[in-house]
Amino acid sequence: MNIACDARALVGRHTGVGTWTTQVMAGLASDPSTEILMGASKPIDLPEKLHLPNVRILPRPRLPLPGSLWLHLLLPAALQQAKADVFIGSLAMVPRRSRIPGIAMVHDLTPKTHPERHTLKTRWTFNPFIKASLKAARAIVVGSEATRTELLEHFPWVAGRLHLIGYGVDQFFSPAVEPEEGEQTRQLFADGRPYILHLGTLEPRKGLLKLVEAWDRLHEITPDAPSLVLAGGEGWDIRPLVDLID
Known part of the structure; x- marks a missing residue:
């Protein structure tokens, strides 16, 4: 199986979503028969844990594009060309017009519910696209009961595709x-x-x-x-x- 992932959280300094992306994709890559395809519009700083023979980076645009434009305009063709079987939207976004089944990972809805706690960039790249992304996603995953409840409050029609998969704890914290x-x-x-x-x-x-x-x-x-x-x-x-x- 070829599993593609939005790796924009691995561009520049890695935060919590970058950690989630690294751990989940490393877990999936532990199956040598699975090929992992990491994509972003800018150079990816691939963690050592993902330096594996079955992990490769999708070609990026010659000119760096804003992430949302890359995701919706260029990524669908790249996924098709790479023969991806499924796409994991680690930042809640899946391409709206892609033929590849997408999974939207929604960490929270705070850009929508508490916009004052986010930068303008985050608000502009989340709020206009989240509804269309949820409609396009074959499955939607959340990491907590709080996010599940909030998602159902704002988008009740996602219920049949919504899955709660709790966050794991790295062995480092044992x-x-x-x-x-x-x-x-x-x-x-x-x-x-x-x-x-x-x-x-x-x-x-x-x-x-x-x-x-x-x-x-x-x-x-x-x-x-x-x-x-x-x-x-x-x-x-x-x-x-x-x-x-x-």
């Missing part, structure tokens, strides 16, 4: 084998105290201001509550979060 290892980690990140970890790009849509405020109230009530550790790449509009912590 509990420490030896007690000393756990103690070393607590010492490194929280001065030896128990801690609550938030891992993800530090940006408005993650609700981090509310999280910090909630932790601050918890700490007032219970001074020995676990510390709060925020980890992740720096996203846009991070200044309010920095000011709140300071």
Whole structure:
């Protein structure tokens, strides 16, 4: 089987969607009889985990195009030429006029439900296209019950094609084998105290201001509550979060 994937999340700095794309496609590539086709309108920074003989990158346009134009105008022909059997839209988008069955992976609907928490670019590349993408998709996948509920609220007609497949946890996050290892980690990140970890790009849509405020109230009530550790790449509009912590 030839499985194609929207690899735009692997262009430039990788965030959570890039991690999801890497892990899912690496899992599918573990079957040597499967060929993985990664596509994007700009050069892809392919993670080492995907440096496999059955993973290849689709030819990209001679001139870099905006991702949405590439997806809808050029990708359908590229998928046909590569003899793809299925396309995974890792950013919720599938080509509207492609003959290849598409799977739309919807991580959340926040560009639609909370546009103020996104850049103009994200809003312009998501909101005008999401409805058509959901109509075109043969199947729709979400990673959480919250997103499933929200999707059905706004697009109830997707119910028959909607599948909830929870996010996995990398082995890196397994509990420490030896007690000393756990103690070393607590010492490194929280001065030896128990801690609550938030891992993800530090940006408005993650609700981090509310999280910090909630932790601050918890700490007032219970001074020995676990510390709060925020980890992740720096996203846009991070200044309010920095000011709140300071």
